[in-house]
Amino acid sequence: MPAPLSWVAGVAAVVLGAGLGELVAGLAAPASSPVAAIGSALIDLAPAWAKDTAIALFGTADKIALIVGIVAVGLVLAGLAGWLEARRPPWGAVVVGVFGITGAVIAATRPGAGALAWLPSAVAGATGALTLWLLVRLLRSAVRRTPQISERSATQGAETGGAAPDPRSSAQRPAARPDRRTFFVWAGAAAGAGILAAIAGSVRSTGSATVAAARRLLRLPTPATLAPAVPSGAELSIAGLARVVTPNGSFYRIDTALIVPEVDPADWRLRVHGMVEQEFELTWDELLALPLEESWTTLACVSNEVGGTLIGNARWLGYPLRELLARANPSSDADMVLSRSIDGFTASTPLEALTDERNSILAVGMNGEALPLEHGFPVRMVVPGLYGYVSATKWVVDLEVTRFDLARAYWTDRGWSERGPIKLQSRIDVPRKAQGLSAGDTVIAGVAWHQGVGISGVEVQIDEGAWRPAQLATAISDDTWVQWSLPWTATVGDHLLRCRATGRDGEPQTSDQAPPAPDGATGWHERYVQVF
Numbered sequence: 001m002p003a004p005l006s007w008v009a010g011v012a013a014v015v016l017g018a019g020l021g022e023l024v025a026g027l028a029a030p031a032s033s034p035v036a037a038i039g040s041a042l043i044d045l046a047p048a049w050a051k052d053t054a055i056a057l058f059g060t061a062d063k064i065a066l067i068v069g070i071v072a073v074g075l076v077l078a079g080l081a082g083w084l085e086a087r088r089p090p091w092g093a094v095v096v097g098v099f100g101i102t103g104a105v106i107a108a109t110r111p112g113a114g115a116l117a118w119l120p121s122a123v124a125g126a127t128g129a130l131t132l133w134l135l136v137r138l139l140r141s142a143v144r145r146t147p148q149i150s151e152r153s154a155t156q157g158a159e160t161g162g163a164a165p166d167p168r169s170s171a172q173r174p175a176a177r178p179d180r181r182t183f184f185v186w187a188g189a190a191a192g193a194g195i196l197a198a199i200a201g202s203v204r205s206t207g208s209a210t211v212a213a214a215r216r217l218l219r220l221p222t223p224a225t226l227a228p229a230v231p232s233g234a235e236l237s238i239a240g241l242a243r244v245v246t247p248n249g250s251f252y253r254i255d256t257a258l259i260v261p262e263v264d265p266a267d268w269r270l271r272v273h274g275m276v277e278q279e280f281e282l283t284w285d286e287l288l289a290l291p292l293e294e295s296w297t298t299l300a301c302v303s304n305e306v307g308g309t310l311i312g313n314a315r316w317l318g319y320p321l322r323e324l325l326a327r328a329n330p331s332s333d334a335d336m337v338l339s340r341s342i343d344g345f346t347a348s349t350p351l352e353a354l355t356d357e358r359n360s361i362l363a364v365g366m367n368g369e370a371l372p373l374e375h376g377f378p379v380r381m382v383v384p385g386l387y388g389y390v391s392a393t394k395w396v397v398d399l400e401v402t403r404f405d406l407a408r409a410y411w412t413d414r415g416w417s418e419r420g421p422i423k424l425q426s427r428i429d430v431p432r433k434a435q436g437l438s439a440g441d442t443v444i445a446g447v448a449w450h451q452g453v454g455i456s457g458v459e460v461q462i463d464e465g466a467w468r469p470a471q472l473a474t475a476i477s478d479d480t481w482v483q484w485s486l487p488w489t490a491t492v493g494d495h496l497l498r499c500r501a502t503g504r505d506g507e508p509q510t511s512d513q514a515p516p517a518p519d520g521a522t523g524w525h526e527r528y529v530q531v532f
């Protein structure tokens with residue numbers, strides 16, 4: 001049997017199975033689609049460096065890249081299963097079935113898996129295995145026909161005393177062809193049906209997004225304490241410079257959730273427990289009835305490279321974690337709060353950062369609207385001064401008061417530092433990368449941040465010359481980034497620009513280059529520009 005045809009059988013069978021799996025997932029259990037379950041498991045298995053490599057290669061499109069990778073590997077394995085089924089039946093079908101069972105086990109054991117989480121992968125495996133078995137049987141009879149015919153023709157040739165006909169003569173081909181065509185028709189139908197089922201499944205799962213509808217209808221309460229207005233000198237309004245308030249739609253998104261968790265506010269509960277005198281649960285209505293406070297906080301990701309864009313500034317609305325924890329009354333030897341997301345992600349935050357004077361909140365609002373689904377709807381944590389991986393748990397449902405020597409969090413388990421204070425940094429936004437610039441008067445501008453401390457100055461160096469102080473915009477607060485700018489008369493040629501900031505405490509931004517792992521990148525941001 002020609003190997004390429006058995007590969008076609010394998011791919012067609014697996015596409016049908018996987019497509020039906022996506023359809024069942026869309027109907028019954030969105031987060032447990034076979035591709036999503038495998039992807040989520042791969043994300044959790046990935047070592048620390050893999051996250052940064054993925055982010056460095058694909059940026060915030062890392063999840064799409066992962067899905068494309070899984071599909072590509074899946075198709076190669078499907079082809080191999082087809083080849084195996086043709087050589088050693090029924091082992092190809094068995095392999096497909098075993099993949100289905102594996103997917104079902106992975107999906108059923110994921111954090112937050114529903115009762116039907118195993119179903120999509122089980123359907124995918126069973127359909128895929130059965131289809132492969134049928135297609136290869138069909139293929140076998142299609143291919144077998146040719147030698148039978150040529151034997152008969154050879155006998156006829158001998159009887160009539162004529163020359164033995166060429167086995168490839170036109171007389172035999174019409175008999176073989178319809179069966180191959182039948183095979184291709186069935187294989188094509190299987191693959192086509194699989195693709196349609198996958199499309200229907202994805203439409204159905206977005207169409208059934210009741211949580212998105214609940215969010216749209218939501219009216220957040222008026223804050224008991226308003227954030228200060230953005231000072232008039234905070235936004236320099238320079239084209240290409242990051243706006244001082246990041247619009248929700250362009251706020252960076254980093255998380256391990258391949259499918260955004262859908263948490264209905266009506267079902268949301270926060271459990272506060274562990275080393276506390278008074279454990280309790282909080283519902284959505286109870287949370288909204290509390291006096292909510294607004295505050296400005298610039299959130300940053302530990303994976304942000306020097307000059308990177310995994311940072312954004314927003315006006316958050318929420319309830320102080322300080323007050324919430326006071327209600328629980330933590331024991332005096334507790335030093336950490338392990339927050340848990342509905343999807344199993346955890347972060348370990350120093351208890352002190354949640355109980356001191358900073359604006360650590362259980363947030364429900366972002367820039368005047370409910371949290372967007374991908375930013376943690378309905379409730380997340382926001383803690384000024386700490387990288388997101390140790391503080392900013394989205395879709396948060398559980399706070400356990402504990403100790404650093406008793407429990408570990410998601411990224412700490414994968415080699416990242418236990419503590420993650422945000423490091424003093426500055427970035428050049430304009431002139432933009434690879435921007436053709438004409439000689440003359442222009443401006444160099446960017447942002448600088450040291451949450452909790454504030455920025456006292458930014459300096460710019462052009463072509464290894466003297467460091468020149470940039471003009472600082474007015475900061476919204478010490479917990480936010482601040483814009484800066486410096487007028488520059490650009491001359492024709494290539495130039496190297498550098499910037500460095502100083503904290504309000506006098507700390508200079510170090511020139512030592514460190515990668516993001518294990519506790520945040522350092523170094524000066526440099527940019528080459530060509531002036532024409």
Ligand SMILES: Nc1nc2c(c(=O)[nH]1)N[C@H]1C(S)=C(S)[C@@H](COP(=O)(O)O)O[C@H]1N2
Nearest residue numbers: 252253254255256301341345388389392394
């Ligand atoms: N549930 C959950 N929360 C999470 C994460 C995650 O993977 N899962 N990632 C954290 C990290 S590493 C960062 S930097 C911030 C990013 O928040 P954003 O996506 O709203 O910008 O969320 C944090 N909260």
Ligand SMILES: [Mo]
Nearest residue numbers: 301302388389
């Ligand atoms: Mo992060």
